[in-house]
Amino acid sequence: MNFLEISRVAFMSAFLLYCAAFICYVVAVTGKTWRNRDPERHEAKWGRISFTVSSLGLLSHLVYCGTRWAYSGHVPVSNMYEFMSFLSMMIMVAFTVVFIIYRKILLGVFALPLAILIMAYAAVFPQDVQPLIPSLRSIWLYIHVTLAATGESFFAVGFIAGLMYLLRAVDFSATDRPGRRQKWWVEFTLFSIIIVMGFIVSVFAFRAAGYEAVFVQNQTTIDSQVEQDSTIEDKVIYNLPPIVGPHQSEPEQIQPFLGMTKPIFDAPSWMRGDTAGRKLNTVIWAILTGTVLYLLLRLILRKSLGSALSPALRAIDPDDLDEISYRAIAIGFPIFTLGALVFAMIWAQQAWGRFWGWDPKEVWALITWLFYSAYLHLRLSRGFQGRKASWLAVLGFLVVMFTLVGVNLIIAGLHSYAGTD
Structure with a gap:
């Protein structure tokens, strides 16, 4: 070893x-x-x-x-x-x-x-x-x-x-406005921690399931020697179902998940970088999974x-x-x-x-x-x-x-x- x-x-x-x-x-x-x-x-x-x-x-x-x-x-x-x-x-x-x-x-x-x-x-x-x-x-x-x-x-x-x-x-147990505000912020702090847990759970769950979605992203570059535009194809691989797709890309292979066969929307143009869409998609999945975990805990604890x-x-x-x-x-x-x-x-x-x-x-x-x-x-x-x-x-x-x-x-x-x- x-x-x-x-x-x-x-x-x-x-x-x-x-x-x-x-x-x-x-x-x-x-x-x-x-x-x-x-x-x-x-x-x-x-x-x-x-x-x-x-x-x-x-x-x-x-x-x-x-x-x-x-x-x-x-x-x-x-x-x-x-x-x-x-x-x-x-x-x-x-x-x-x-x-x-x-x-x-x-x-x-x-x-x-x-x-x-x-x-x-x-x-x-x-x-x-x-x-x-x-x-x-x-x-x-x-x-x-x-x-x-x-x-x-x-x-x-x-x-x-x-x-x-x-x-x-x-x-x-406070019911006055300052007391409710204090309770809300404590709960928000705990919810923020649960969001990080949601990120971990979602990544490991879909990784265990072998999920993968592949996009082809076309990038235009200018060749200064011949003064011509050329297009380069880059593949972007998602390991979480693509709620957000890469900007200016086409799906090559997407495993269906809950009827989802294509992204709901593409990453906005101001989010630069070939991984920008994937990062935004990861953040959305972390929030969704964390929210579900939080609601489940609230349901179990009843408080x-x-x-x-x-x-x-x-x-x-x-x-x-x-x-x-x-x-x-x-x-x-x-x-x-x-x-x-x-x-x-x-x-x-x-x-x-x-x-x-x-x-x-x-x-x-x-x-x-x-x-x-x-x-x-x-x-x-x-x-x-x-x-x-x-x-x-x-x-x-x-x-x-x-x-x-x-x-x-x-x-x-x-x-x-x-x-x-």
Whole structure:
């Protein structure tokens, strides 16, 4: 068995161990409510088991990273699969650090699903090891990407604690207008997470079914030597049923799905790039599948997701959650600043001959940095604590996820080599 096979086994082992650890954390938190004998002892026992299992999962994740690194010869962060896998690993590292400091078992109930979700998202993308393109063959790959992911992982822990605070502090029985607005935004945040789950479910479901649709896209180019137009045919392959077809294309082969034998409409002309239609189609499927999943959960629970999760947090001190969220973001901010901005600009100067080029990923990295700068400024100078600070922590990580996911799916740029297949 070579390093690549070991890395694949280690990745799957980490995923399964995280799932098992999540179940153990749930048992640790909920078991004390239905056990009549010594609930504190039960929580302590299952808390130790949960942390041990999640630590074994992290160890397996580190083995994945090390063996893939040994096989490829470079740190595994060069495409979307590798980067998201690395990010989920660093979220577990950040969670482990925060857990050791604060010993809050309930954090595991929220941190593990986030790491699992990001690992599942990573598995959607091609997993083959490919040689680095010239612009990535630099020591700055190690520094820029790893530090940026590490900073974002602490932002993720801040998001988890902030969301937990809101679930703990928001009154889901309120009927006044401010109360309804708070409930709606908490529910929208949970719905946004379900949308990412919808993307994963839809991709894996149609991939398992072997679905494929092929389009022929005609592109006109001008030959400067003979001053004549020439037409080049490119094939665009969809692995999801084509609600949106590529711009100016003809279907070559479409497997019928629910009577759908052709796209409902084509991608608009302003969406440039041969994959623009496919990306828009993917976003639409993620929203549709996520909405179905959300409605199914609402039907099963017979209440909003926020109302269902809130009772589990009644025993936890909201001030502790507020402190955890702030400390995690305060740790992550300088790391993110160095990785995503300072070292990124140095690398950009070496690779592209300029420090800044208004590439979409660069712009959104700057937006992320400005947002967390404002968070820390408001927290320290204006006394933003509690609910206000928690809303900023939640919104900030949604900005991070759009930078990582939305920009790659929707906007094309120099960072498109990150692996949006």
